[in-house]
Amino acid sequence: MLFEDFGGRDEGAQEAFLSGVARCDVYLGIVADRYGAMTPTGRSATHEEYREAVRLDKRISVWVRDGGANRQGDARDFIDEVRVFHTTGSFANADDLVRRVWARLVEIAADDLAPWVKLGMVVFRADRVTDRGSQVRVEATVRDPAVAEALVALRSDQWRRAEPVAFTDHTTSRRVRVEGVTATSTARSAQGFVLDLAAETQPTSSSAMRMAVNGLDADDVVERGLRHRLLGEPLPAQLDRMGFLTPAVSLDPVHHLPPEVAGSVAQLLLVEGLVGQGHATRVSVRLGPGRRGPRRVRVEWQPHAWGSPAAPRVIEGNLRDGSSTLT
Amino acid sequence: MWWQVSQSAATVPRSVPRAECSRPVATRAPVGAWVRGHESCEDLSIHGTGAQPTLVIDRMSSARRLADDELRDWAETQGVLFISSVMAELAAERRELATMIEGLGGQAGAV
Numbered sequence: 527m528l529f530e531d532f533g534g535r536d537e538g539a540q541e542a543f544l545s546g547v548a549r550c551d552v553y554l555g556i557v558a559d560r561y562g563a564m565t566p567t568g569r570s571a572t573h574e575e576y577r578e579a580v581r582l583d584k585r586i587s588v589w590v591r592d593g594g595a596n597r598q599g600d601a602r603d604f605i606d607e608v609r610v611f612h613t614t615g616s617f618a619n620a621d622d623l624v625r626r627v628w629a630r631l632v633e634i635a636a637d638d639l640a641p642w643v644k645l646g647m648v649v650f651r652a653d654r655v656t657d658r659g660s661q662v663r664v665e666a667t668v669r670d671p672a673v674a675e676a677l678v679a680l681r682s683d684q685w686r687r688a689e690p691v692a693f694t695d696h697t698t699s700r701r702v703r704v705e706g707v708t709a710t711s712t713a714r715s716a717q718g719f720v721l722d723l724a725a726e727t728q729p730t731s732s733s734a735m736r737m738a739v740n741g742l743d744a745d746d747v748v749e750r751g752l753r754h755r756l757l758g759e760p761l762p763a764q765l766d767r768m769g770f771l772t773p774a775v776s777l778d779p780v781h782h783l784p785p786e787v788a789g790s791v792a793q794l795l796l797v798e799g800l801v802g803q804g805h806a807t808r809v810s811v812r813l814g815p816g817r818r819g820p821r822r823v824r825v826e827w828q829p830h831a832w833g834s835p836a837a838p839r840v841i842e843g844n845l846r847d848g849s850s851t852l853t
Numbered sequence: 854m855w856w857q858v859s860q861s862a863a864t865v866p867r868s869v870p871r872a873e874c875s876r877p878v879a880t881r882a883p884v885g886a887w888v889r890g891h892e893s894c895e896d897l898s899i900h901g902t903g904a905q906p907t908l909v910i911d912r913m914s915s916a917r918r919l920a921d922d923e924l925r926d927w928a929e930t931q932g933v934l935f936i937s938s939v940m941a942e943l944a945a946e947r948r949e950l951a952t953m954i955e956g957l958g959g960q961a962g963a964v
Contacts, residue, residue, distance in 0.1 A: 543937075550935035556946055562939040575937040584935075620945040624953045631934075631957070635927040636919055650911035673911040779908050787912055 543571060544578050552634060553579035554627060555588035555608070561600035573604050580611070583810045583826075587630050588614045589623060610822050611812045613785055633786070642790040644798060645704070645721065646691035648676045649791055655695060662693065662702060664721040674709065674717050681707045690726050692802055694794050697809075699802030701726040736804070737771055740764035745829045747771050748805045749839050756823055758846035775799030777813075777823065777845060785815040792823070800827050807831075813845070820844040929958040 547553060555576055562570030569577075579586050588608045608614055615630065617623035640651040643664060650673050656663040668674045680691070681704065690701040706722035736744040742764050751772020753759040761769060775796060780788040793811045800806040806827040814822035823845040829836040919927070934954050936947055 546933070547935055547937075550933040551931040552934045554934060554936045554950065556936065556938035556943050556950075558939070558942050560939045560942045570939070572937045572939060575935070579935070579937075617946075620949045623946050624949050627950060628953060631928070632919055632924055635924050638927060639919065639923060647907065648909050648911075668911065669913040670911045673909055673913075676909045779910070783910065783912070787910070791910060 543575055547575050547578040547584065548582055550579075550584060552631070553584045553586045555579075555586070556591075556623070557588065557601055557605055558591040559594065559597045559601065561598045561604060570600070570604070573607075576604070576608065580812075585634055586612055587627070587634070588612055589617050589627065590614045592616050592618050609815070611814045611824065613815045613817075637790070641695060642794060644692070644694040644794040645677075645702075645723075646680055648673060648680070649794060650677070652695075660725050662723040662725060664693075664719075664723065666719045666721070667716050668719055669716045674719070677719055677721065678707060678709060680704045680721070692798050693723055693725075694798040694802060696790070696793050697797065697801070699798045701802075739768055739771065744832075745805075745836060745839060748773055748800070748829070749841060751775075752825060753841055753843075756825065756846055757841065757843040759843075773799045773803055773805055780813065781821075781845075781847075785813070785817075788821075789813045796825055796827075804830065816845070820847070925958045928954070 553576070555572060557572070562572050565571055565574055567574060576586070576588070588605075590605055594602075605614065615626055617626055640653055641655065642649060643652045643655065645664070650666055650668060652664050652666045654663075654665040656665075666677075668677065690703050692699055693702040694700075702723035702725050704721065705724050706720070708720040708722075710718040710720075737747065738744055739747055742750065742762070747765065750759075750762055750765060751769070752775065754761045754769075754772065755775055756777055761772075765772065775798075777792050777795060779795070780792050783791060789811065792813045793809070796809045796811050800809050806829055808828040810826045812822075812824040816822070821844070822842070824840065824842040826838055826840045828838050936950055936954075938947060940947070
C-alpha cells in the first residue's frame with residue numbers, strides 16, 4: 527500500500543512512517559536527484575526512515591539512480607552515509623530497478639532460508655536448523671570439498687573431536703557435542719550433510735569470567751576489550767595484564783571476505799564471543815564494505831541484566847587492520 | 854594437527870592476541886600448503902587441547918539460487934517490505950516496486 531493512495535504525506539505523518547519502518551522486515555530505499563523536504567529533525571523523511579531502519583537493525587537495500595549530475599548535495603551526503611555500512615545498487619529506470627530489486631530479494635531470501643552457522647571452526651550455510659533445546663539438527667548442502675572434509679572431521683568417533691565445540695547462529699551460541707555426521711552425495715558437485723548435535727548448555731548461560739576491575743564494571747571491561755580487539759584502541763591502564771578478562775573476539779578472518787559474506791561471518795564471531803561467553807543476550811553487527819578505505823564496523827549488544835537493567839552498548843569505528851599486532 | 858589451505862574455501866588463521874599469549878602466531882600460508890594449526894591461550898581456555906585448526910569458511914554455497922516457489926513462500930512470511938523515497942520524483946519506481954512485491958506475495962508499505 528502506497529502512501530500516495532491516502533493522499534500523500536502530511537505534517538502528522540512523521541510518526542506514521544517511522545512506525546511503518548518498525549513493522550517492516552526489509553527496508554528498500556531509493557534515491558535519485560532530490561533529497562526531499564526537511565522534517566523538523568533537519569533531515570528528509572527518507573533519511574529519517576533509513577536511520578530508523580539502521581537503529582532497528584532491519585535488512586536494508588538502497589538503490590541509487592544512475593547519473594546524478596543534478597543530484598542535490600544533501601542527497602549526495604545521504605548516499606555517502608549509506609555507503610559507510612551498505613553497498614548501494616544502481617538502476618537506470620523503473621523496469622531496471624524492479625529487476626534488480628527482485629534479484630536482491632532472492633539473495634535476502636536465500637540468507638533467510640539458508641542461514642550462516644558456525645560449528646567448531648567451520649562456517650557454512652545451513653539449509654535447515656531444527657532446535658529441540660537439548661538436541662539440534664543441522665542440515666546443509668555443501669559444495670566446497672574443504673568444508674565437507676572439515677565437517678566429516680567433526681565426527682565424534684574421531685578422538686580429536688570428542689570434546690564439545692561451539693555451535694553458533696546469528697543470535698545464539700552454545701556448546702554442543704557432535705553426535706552424528708551423515709554425509710550423502712546428492713550431486714557430483716554437492717554433498718548433503720545432517721549434523722546431530724547435543725547441547726551441553728542453554729544458549730544464554732554464562733561461561734565467561736566477568737569481573738569489575740579498578741573502577742571498570744564487568745560490562746566496561748567487555749566494551750574496552752572489544753574496542754581494543756576490533757578498533758585497535760589501547761587497553762586502559764586498569765586492564766594492564768588483565769586482558770584475559772576481555773572477550774576473546776577477533777574479526778581478522780573477515781578481512782579477506784567479500785562484503786556479502788563478511789557481515790554474516792562477523793555476526794557469528796561476535797555472537798560466539800559475546801552471547802556464547804555470557805557477556806550479552808543479543809548482538810548486532812554491521813560491517814561496511816570497505817571498498818574505499820578501512821572497513822567500518824558497528825557492534826551493538828545488550829549486556830546481561832545481572833540483577834539490574836543494563837543499557838545497550840555500542841562501539842563503532844574503523845575495523846583494525848588484520849595484519850597489525852595487538853599489544 | 855595439520856590442515857590444508859583451500860582454494861575455494863576461505864581458510865583463515867585465527868589471531869592470537871599478544872596481550873594474553875606469548876606463543877608465536879601462525880603466518881598466512883599459500884593455497885594448497887599444509888599448515889599446522891597454532892596454539893592460542895583463548896583456545897586453551899575453552900578446549901583445553903592447545904591445538905586449534907584454522908577457520909574454514911564456505912563461500913561456494915552463497916550463490917544458491919532459490920526456486921520461484923521458495924521465494925514466494927519466503928515473501929509471504931515477510932511482514933512488510935518498506936519502500937522509502939521522495940514521492941513525486943520516483944512515483945513510477947515506487948508503483949512498479951509495490952506491484953512486484955505484492956505480486957510476489959509480500960506487502961509493500963511505502964512513503
